[in-house]
Amino acid sequence: MTLTYYLVLAAILFTIGAVGVLVRRNAIVVFMCVELMLNAVNLTLITFARSTGTVDGQIIALFVMVVAAAEVVIGLAIIMSIYRTRRSASVDDANLLKY
Amino acid sequence: METISAEVLPSEVLPAEGLLGLSWLLIALPLAGAAVLLLGGRRTDRWGHLLGTATVVGAFLLAVLCTFSLADVEGRSVDVDLFTFISTGELDVRAGLLYDPLSAVFVLLITGVGSLIHVYSIGYMAHDPARRRFFAYLNLFVAAMLLLVLGNSFVALYVGWEGVGLASYLLIAFWYTRPAAATAAKKAFIMNRVGDVGLALAIFIMFAQLGTTSYAGVLGSAGTLAGGTLTAIGLLLLLGACGKSGQFPLQAWLPDAMEGPTPVSALIHAATMVTAGVYLIARSAPIYDETPTARTVVLAVGAITLLIGAIAGCAFDDIKKVLAYSTVSQIGYMFLAVGLGPAGYVAGLAHLLTHGFFKAGLFLGAGSVMHAMDDSVDMRRFGGLWRKLPITFATFGLGYLALIGFPFLSGFYTKDAIIEAALDRDDAWGWVLGGVAVLGAGLTAFYMTRLMLMTFFGRARWEDGVHPHESPTVMTAPMVVLSLGSIGAGFLLVQAFPLADWLEPVFGEEAEAAHVVAPLTVGLVVTGVMLLGVLAAWLFVGRREVPVTAPVRVSPVTRAARNALYADTINESLVMRPGQWLTRALVWVDNRGVDGAVNGLAAGLGGSSSRLGRTQTGFVRSYALGMLGGAVLVAGALLAVTSG
Numbered sequence: 001m002t003l004t005y006y007l008v009l010a011a012i013l014f015t016i017g018a019v020g021v022l023v024r025r026n027a028i029v030v031f032m033c034v035e036l037m038l039n040a041v042n043l044t045l046i047t048f049a050r051s052t053g054t055v056d057g058q059i060i061a062l063f064v065m066v067v068a069a070a071e072v073v074i075g076l077a078i079i080m081s082i083y084r085t086r087r088s089a090s091v092d093d094a095n096l097l098k099y
Numbered sequence: 100m101e102t103i104s105a106e107v108l109p110s111e112v113l114p115a116e117g118l119l120g121l122s123w124l125l126i127a128l129p130l131a132g133a134a135v136l137l138l139g140g141r142r143t144d145r146w147g148h149l150l151g152t153a154t155v156v157g158a159f160l161l162a163v164l165c166t167f168s169l170a171d172v173e174g175r176s177v178d179v180d181l182f183t184f185i186s187t188g189e190l191d192v193r194a195g196l197l198y199d200p201l202s203a204v205f206v207l208l209i210t211g212v213g214s215l216i217h218v219y220s221i222g223y224m225a226h227d228p229a230r231r232r233f234f235a236y237l238n239l240f241v242a243a244m245l246l247l248v249l250g251n252s253f254v255a256l257y258v259g260w261e262g263v264g265l266a267s268y269l270l271i272a273f274w275y276t277r278p279a280a281a282t283a284a285k286k287a288f289i290m291n292r293v294g295d296v297g298l299a300l301a302i303f304i305m306f307a308q309l310g311t312t313s314y315a316g317v318l319g320s321a322g323t324l325a326g327g328t329l330t331a332i333g334l335l336l337l338l339g340a341c342g343k344s345g346q347f348p349l350q351a352w353l354p355d356a357m358e359g360p361t362p363v364s365a366l367i368h369a370a371t372m373v374t375a376g377v378y379l380i381a382r383s384a385p386i387y388d389e390t391p392t393a394r395t396v397v398l399a400v401g402a403i404t405l406l407i408g409a410i411a412g413c414a415f416d417d418i419k420k421v422l423a424y425s426t427v428s429q430i431g432y433m434f435l436a437v438g439l440g441p442a443g444y445v446a447g448l449a450h451l452l453t454h455g456f457f458k459a460g461l462f463l464g465a466g467s468v469m470h471a472m473d474d475s476v477d478m479r480r481f482g483g484l485w486r487k488l489p490i491t492f493a494t495f496g497l498g499y500l501a502l503i504g505f506p507f508l509s510g511f512y513t514k515d516a517i518i519e520a521a522l523d524r525d526d527a528w529g530w531v532l533g534g535v536a537v538l539g540a541g542l543t544a545f546y547m548t549r550l551m552l553m554t555f556f557g558r559a560r561w562e563d564g565v566h567p568h569e570s571p572t573v574m575t576a577p578m579v580v581l582s583l584g585s586i587g588a589g590f591l592l593v594q595a596f597p598l599a600d601w602l603e604p605v606f607g608e609e610a611e612a613a614h615v616v617a618p619l620t621v622g623l624v625v626t627g628v629m630l631l632g633v634l635a636a637w638l639f640v641g642r643r644e645v646p647v648t649a650p651v652r653v654s655p656v657t658r659a660a661r662n663a664l665y666a667d668t669i670n671e672s673l674v675m676r677p678g679q680w681l682t683r684a685l686v687w688v689d690n691r692g693v694d695g696a697v698n699g700l701a702a703g704l705g706g707s708s709s710r711l712g713r714t715q716t717g718f719v720r721s722y723a724l725g726m727l728g729g730a731v732l733v734a735g736a737l738l739a740v741t742s743g
Contacts, residue, residue, distance in 0.1 A: 021723050022724055
């Protein structure tokens with residue numbers, strides 16, 4: 001079995017996520033794209049864990065999922081409060097923190 | 100490097116014993132008086148003037164006793180070692196006093212004339228609300244002046260030198276609310292500073308070359324120095340002396356210093372402080388003995404100054420300014436004398452002492468006249484005062500006769516001695532200097548006779564409401580004592596108890612002078628020139644009515660003399676204006692150059708940081724792009740490093 005397919009898939013997923021973060025304005029979509037990038041990394045980690053026969057990569061992937069879950073909680077709360085104050089979920093509207 | 104012991108006393112100077120060991124009290128008494136009066140504040144107002152006078156009179160009595168005990172000491176010199184003043188590395192300056200015949204005559208002059216002037220000031224300053232402050236400053240002056248003449252090293256002299264400069268400044272500006280007085284004080288202080296730089300540099304050279312500043316160490320080994328170094332020391336000391344004594348080219352401050360109260364003019368700016376330069380040169384005689392160049396410059400300074408002072412004295416209408424220029428001129432005589440070398444030291448110092456008497460007397464007389472004339476100093480508004488002020492007239496007249504060298508009064512003996520010493524050089528210089536001195540004597544007679552005629556004789560030209568009255572006894576008594584000095588001091592110092600014998604331990608035995616011109620001839624010629632001056636003054640001033648305002652249409656010579664030969668103009672154009680230009684240029688460089696660099700750097704940093712701040716747009720997606728770009732760069736770099 002070859003690693004290439006898994007890695008290429010992970011790279012494609014990561015690229016889709018990155019482009020999504022850069023080009024989409026909707027905070028929810030940006031958020032989902034971040035999740036997509038995280039999961040692309042998880043896939044890479046688990047791929048390598050399998051190929052080397054160790055569990056290190058799987059453990060790190062579990063950590064990433066835990067952090068991602070926490071991040072989702074905080075992030076969605078922020079998006080909610082932004083939406084409530086501005087009636088908009090666009091990340092470009094929340095640009096007060098600047099020079 | 101060999102360390103030279105800082106204080107090498109020659110064997111003949113004995114340590115002080117008995118009464119002379121207490122000679123530090125001479126300085127301590129007036130200093131304590133000044134401290135009490137200044138720190139005591141208003142509580143001492145009622146008796147402050149009495150305390151101030153008592154300390155100086157006490158110092159005078161002590162000085163008399165000290166001088167008598169000094170006469171019995173072997174070699175007539177004692178060293179009073181006090182304490183370590185400065186000890187740093189190789190420089191070890193002991194504070195100590197040198198009581199020798201030279202300092203003894205100065206101490207007697209300072210405390211003697213000082214006592215009389217303190218007594219006079221009790222009356223003169225009676226109605227001044229700040230009389231206590233006046234006496235405090237006078238005491239401070241006496242203490243500093245005594246330190247100047249008693250110190251046994253050039254550093255001690257320098258401390259006293261600056262002390263009298265400070266006291267002079269404070270006293271010229273005593274009526275500091277008058278702009279003229281405040282300006283005159285600053286002028287005196289700054290011009291003195293020019294001279295003091297010379298004195299300080301001379302002391303630095305002494306220490307660098309000899310490792311010591313004591314008189315014993317410096318003067319004892321002056322012969323070992325290179326000729327150029329000695330000349331430099333001599334010229335720098337002369338610069339210091341010129342500053343303090345109001346000699347050319349630093350003479351312009353002294354006449355302005357007359358803005359101070361008249362007793363100050365009498366004590367500081369006539370009798371004592373301004374003669375400190377003569378003391379310095381006489382004290383440094385061993386240095387000048389080795390350097391004919393510096394000595395010639397001293398001669399030239401003396402000759403030029405005596406003419407400048409005498410010419411300017413002829414033109415002023417301010418009684419104190421005339422006397423001030425007379426002081427400048429007479430100190431020129433003293434410089435001329437000490438510049439002549441061993442032949443002239445004693446003559447110069449004798450003239451200094453007699454001048455101290457009669458010029459102090461003349462100033463006190465001028466103060467008495469001002470007292471009578473509601474503080475006016477304009478001689479054109481005086482006249483006919485001899486009837487109203489008989490005692491002042493008599494004492495002033497005696498001082499006048501002594502100053503112009505009337506036969507057998509003080510000035511006659513001492514001025515003739517200087518002229519004889521100049522002629523005894525027996526070369527072209529001698530004739531020039533002698534001629535200048537004789538001419539100066541004629542001019543002195545002219546301007547002093549003019550002053551007498553305008554003040555005491557002729558028609559009364561008083562302003563309305565002025566009622567002249569004789570001064571109280573407390574003022575006239577010192578004037579009487581000083582006029583006795585004007586009569587007898589010259590005879591006593593030259594004939595009865597020759598100063599030359601007393602000063603022999605300092606200057607060595609006086610060689611019997613081979614007179615080029617017989618003293619009798621000199622005396623006759625000088626007296627003849629003096630009478631010519633008196634006659635000229637009578638012809639120009641006494642015979643005619645004195646106009647109450649100065650004539651405007653006058654000859655260029657008179658105009659130049661009225662402007663004191665343009666001394667202020669020259670100083671302003673040569674020193675003041677270039678100095679102002681320099682400061683303006685420096686201010687410009689500072690503002691544009693230094694400040695510009697600093698401000699430019701700050702502005703550049705501020706501008707670039709605010710421009711950098713513009714990248715913080717607040718758009719999350721551009722931050723994300725930045726992070727992505729950064730990550731790609733880092734990854735690319737890692738790849739390049741690991742694979743390459």
